[in-house]
Amino acid sequence: MSNPATRRKSIRFCGRSFLAFVLTPDPPIYAWLANLDEWSSQFAGYFAGKPVVLDVSTVKLGNGAIVHLINELQRRNIRIMGLEGIEQSELGPDLPPVLKGGRAVTVAERPETAPDPKPPQKESASLLLESPVRSGQSIVFPDGDITVLGSVASGAEIMAGGSIHIYGALRGRAFAGLAGNSRARIFCNKVEAELLAIDGHYRIADDIESSLRSQPIQAWLKDNEMFITPLN
């Protein structure tokens, strides 16, 4: 005798965090916009299609001024998905939502002076593990590469912002290019992995060709497709 409404399939929710750029205008706004235009002329389309959050904590702006600023940015192909540094109660209903709990991350930024088409040389950061990674251990290093001299056991996880190098067998899961680095690769001496992932693209064990099993391999991304090929 249950109500049909209660039997309806429940809606699934899940939390997920994404990387967004935060623009922090400083007064006077017209000068800041002029500065932005000058910068954009060097890096045309830098913000196009990227999620951008506007931090208004450094400027005291009313509702009307915020709407104006958002329109100005929209004209420059910068779409504002959220606001930071202001209370939701101070905002009109037509403004983007207020985001809270943001944490700073370092993003490879183009140098302001000499425009250079190549990505900048980031300081080399890497984590070296000299002992095997055991089942149940999770090694996370968002700042660069991880090198493991031993094996990575079934049920263990390696997560790196950069590439992953495993000199033993990989039997667990490897996630390279965590913060959106599609140039990251996974190298291992013996692949028996449960899962390989680069920049969100992944292959599970069943998707790895059986001829590659227990072989030395590398995995990389090309046009958002993962390739796994033998080393040597």
Added chain:
Amino acid sequence: MAKIVVVTSGKGGVGKTTSTAALGAALAQSGKTVAVVDFDVGLRNLDLVMGAERRVVFDFINVIHGTAKLSQALIRDKRLDTLWLLPASQTRDKDALTAAGVAKVIAQLRQKFDWVICDSPAGIERGAMLAMRHADAAVIVTNPEVSSVRDSDRIIGLLDAKTLKAEQGERVEKHLLITRYDAVRAGKGEMMSIDDVLEILSVPLLGVVPESQEVLRASNIGAPVTLSDASSAPARAYCDAMRRLKGEDLPMTIPSDAKNLFGKLFGRRAA
């Protein structure tokens, strides 16, 4: 000053208690004073395997709570006067084990004995973590099958992270004891080979104990297998394992197919 050894595995039913009793009795036979300690509060079994279940008056938890002295709770073995048992409490659960209480009891045992062998409960919860907490060495008991091997790998990770030695920047000495090994089934590929297990766990091999009716018979009569029939294959494997635990360098005997009378001798110690 005793050496504290934890016998652990992660998975249940692989032979921790049998191995604790067998290694403890073998060490005692070699003239050392030995205490075997049951950490499996609420599911105690070591007293049965040691044949002391009718003589338990006070237990580990009584000593932790101060309602009994350690000397009142320790039960001396009837066959070997250098072998002692500290039984667990059957009516309590693992929450009755406190970190400070365990530290106090282990410190007292360390003064009294040459070897203290701690029989860990299965799992990775409180009982297992406290059993490994004070260990100088660990015997990781593994059956040659995938779930047991993976659980052992997890335990090895915890031994390297959650023990006192690990927190002080030292390493717990680790030894792998493969039990219930069936040469016939391994030959047919129905069981993992010793090499596969060693390759995955990369821990030095302490010994390989064959699957045997003798182990079951011994625990039914309440005797460590090394005492019930010292000439049986599992008893010999445990005696060799005990000598390696003491630091002797013996060639490794892998139990082989019964048709192959002399067996194979391997001089290997894994990396």
